[in-house]
Amino acid sequence: MTAPAPTRRSGRWVEHWDPEDEAFWKERGERTARRNLLLSVLCEHIGFSVWTLWSVLVLFMGPEYGLDPADKFLLTSVVTLVGAVVRVPYTFAVAVFGGRNWTIVSAALLLVPTVAAFVVMRPGTSFPVFLLVGLLAGVGGGNFASSMTNINAFFPLRKKGWALGVNAGGGNIGVPVIQLVCLAIIGAGGGPRVLLGVYIPLIVVAAVLAARFMDNLATVRNDTGAAKDAARDAHTWIMAFLYIGTFGSFIGYSFAFGQVLTSQFGRTPLQAAYVTFVGPLLGSLVRPVGGWLADRYGGARITLWNYVGMAAATAALIVAGSQKSVALFVPVFVVLFVLSGLGNGSTYKMIPGIFQAKALARGLTGEEAVGHGRRLSGAAMGLIGAVGALGGVGINLAFRQSFLSYGTGTGAFVAFLAFYGACCAVTWAVYLRRPAGRAEAAPTADTDPRLGYAEV
Template identity: 45%
Template structure:
């Protein structure tokens, strides 16, 4: 059933969704429509989107905690094998993000949110099997890989929410949506150790009722937007835009770092400082690992909010500068065995990466709005770019843990990896300045978007 949404039927628009519910009239840029109808509907969809995405991130990165808790006697894996278990889900999740992005424009945000939530039952079943049957390592690795289903949820959720909000509020809305999802990592790293104290199997089973609740909530209370339906050919036009690939590269530096550090931090902390402070809750041992993703998640909406006010490019440049300093701090702390500096440097990395996630995702709609005079085209291409950049950026979540593992294997430490991470952030800073902040150097020969204050 299709529903035409106008200010005079606001009450009907806010009613619980029925089967096949599509909203065929959606004008968030219209002030009267937004005040009387749009804001309420958008907020309702945002709430249930955050819930589903939160669970997606929790399931996506669950192996970062499970790996640390695997008994060596039952799972005699090397350090490299353990890093593979936390890195491979990130790779699969990155690859899943592109089809998940286009699924929203094909099936609708409400429909796909419900389906993608139910798909999380696959990795939860895989985890349950892996820790109970104790199969060969390659089977455990395959079970861990299915956690990548959770990674796709972010791309579809961000694409969907981008259609609901007006340009002036997109940074804050996308920041809240992303932060609500990102914080699922810290929620998982805080509570799963408590639950698995009763048995590893409960690390997966604890999420099943929540996943079912998310699917039902999306089905009952979310909406599909007709304006989001776009032919695949029109969406793929964005791959021809140079800024799609520039922003994808920058997102490797921000989100790739956040995801990679979130996955690797528990194991890195255990390897570098085995005697790091822990808290005990009954038989459970809780480490400081959850604090990093928590700080980064909370910083993300701030990055989006600040970008709405001073421009995303400025915020992004500042974040890369801070991340380079954080990398230097980790190298110094690892060399001196200074746990305080180590933790502070990682917290700085998480904070800057989180804020940078918000600022880069705010830049994308602003860039396409500045490059196109057709608002509908700009929205369509920016939504597709959010998914593509999200997929490519998430590859950093695979690369970073693997680089840390390779550094540890080759040198016995992590300093080499973080030295190169610092170089990468320097390159990202230069690219940001060249494309979006440069106002004088070779500006007549190679224009930038500094004038648009993206």
């Protein structure tokens, strides 16, 4: 039995929190939850910007820096890798330190990579130093995991989809925003230190606002048992594989788009910056649409057809690369970004539905089924988010190897096409070919025969 939450006398701790109670929600719950959501989006947004900082800094790094395309892709791979790994501890930090407290800490930590980049960003700095500073920027990737965990606790079940969609989309938009700021600075003749100088005070403001207006929920507690149970469930790792294809593509292409344009198509940093922000921007904005479509038609169906579209777009990119047609390459790459955003929404929407379906298949009903599904899906989201982000590492390493071997990114796109084909096969085989209960030894008497993963 879980011990009652101890009373805390310091900081902004909320001892009683029951968003499922309509009266409580209307009286003060909704107002408090929305305030925390707004500030969570701000801090996560800046976290994404810092995480993808090096995707734009490399555009400033001309021949005088002594780095070839392979070096730059390795640099962005290191940043992505750290951002993926730190998502696991960040997921559980909310329950250890409190949502408000950890938001302050995680926001303030963004100063470390930003100030470090400000110091070293000049010709003559060695590549190992750039790698070390890039590694520090990876902490920005963890903010997503802690932010989603924190906001998930504030909202009732009937509003979680909307709240998590807004939180995730608002954070993802940090990617195109920093690219737009980069475009403005390059267009004005400014250098990389100007870009960094813009973000340092923004980080301070975000941390101060979080300290002043956010809240900790005393009712949130670590449930290591849930994490272990989620890790043992095959669906956690199946969904992590699918999320590699969607979010991994989104973050990986966000880092790589500008470099491919400059390295393969000979575009200048300014020319690249004019278009690189469009894909991440649209991909962020459509993420809630993917969740809405999943609500209406079933997440597995939307995810399957989304992967079919991603495969078709990738095939078109292979053609564009072989014909050296930037006029075809850019719009198709933007379409691929949009599809990755839709897939982010549909795959993430599947997670709670899958565990709810498994609870019903076990014969659980009502609040017991809801509680069981919520417990496992919450723990699984952290693991799935971390593994999914590793897809960005794979994309940048694939581009690095492709440019080393062939001098273009076409080889990498061939590998991505094969991967999307595998995602189509897995989605169909696991979630559409057979109804729920497939993973169980035998359906129980209480299992709903109409229940199917296709509906999640």
